[in-house]
Each structure stands twice: as structure tokens, then as C-alpha cells.
Amino acid sequence: MRVIIDLIKYLSMNKKLWLLPAILTIIILGGLIVLSQGSVVAPFLYTLF
Numbered sequence: 001m002r003v004i005i006d007l008i009k010y011l012s013m014n015k016k017l018w019l020l021p022a023i024l025t026i027i028i029l030g031g032l033i034v035l036s037q038g039s040v041v042a043p044f045l046y047t048l049f
Contacts, residue, residue, distance in 0.1 A: 011017055 007023070011020060
């Protein structure tokens with residue numbers, strides 16, 4: 001959690017808040033790929049990419 005808080009502080013201090021939606025999207029997609037590695041959802045997820 002400390003890394004996320006530091007990232008948000010960095011983005012706000014440098015006026016780069018417009019990058020926050022892109023970073024969140026990448027984190028969510030990465031988490032979805034990691035969590036679905038051994039599941040039934042994996043074949044459907046791979047068709048998206």
C-alpha cells in the first residue's frame with residue numbers, strides 16, 4: 001500500500017494526475033491476468049488480447 005500512496009503523491013506533486021486512469025487500468029488488467037492463470041476464465045481472457 002505504501003507504493004500506491006507514494007505513487008499518488010508523486011503524481012499530484014508533479015501535476016500528472018491525468019496518468020492515474022491509465023495506471024489503474026494497467027494494474028487491474030495485470031491483476032486479472034494473474035488471478036485467472038489456472039482458472040476456467042483464462043481461455044476467454046486470452047481472446048481479448
